[in-house]
Amino acid sequence: MVKAYDVRPAHVQFPLHPDTPSGGIALAELFAGRGLDLNAMHARMKSLMDAEGLPYARRERTYNSRLAQELGKWGEAAGRPAIHDALYRAYFVDGADIGTVDVLAGLAERVGLPADEARRVLSERAFRAAVDRDWAHARALGVTGVPTFVAGGRAVVGAQPYEALERLVQLAGADRR
16 A cells, blocks of 8 residues: 555554453453354455465464554564564464563564563553553544554444555545555
């Protein structure tokens, strides 16, 4: 998108399942009683990800992402936005518990950030306020799920094909490069 249009994406964190306990929760338990077909949900996501050339694997658990979001904010501030790709891969491909400091420190190191500094940032909760501001901003925008793409006062919710995102930025008035 950024190659074709004059847009500046920004990651804004959102509290999806913020009460997820340490160690995570099985997706079957999280969605119990909602009448959802987890196999169909996975197949839809896998199809969308495959169409975009993105890796995606079946997950059985979800983990609390609060610390991962704080690490993401730190990575951005430190000039390493690739931390978001590393977090994505760890969670959606490897099924890693992104709620643990050890996992997060390892991800930080993979993108060129010092693991010991990542541990310090996470233990001091240095980016807690930044994530709190993001959560408040997301609530103000009316975000209820992830991912949500917002441009020009319009939003598209959920994993979407490129064409849907292209329509969103066109409607927002983004100029072609």
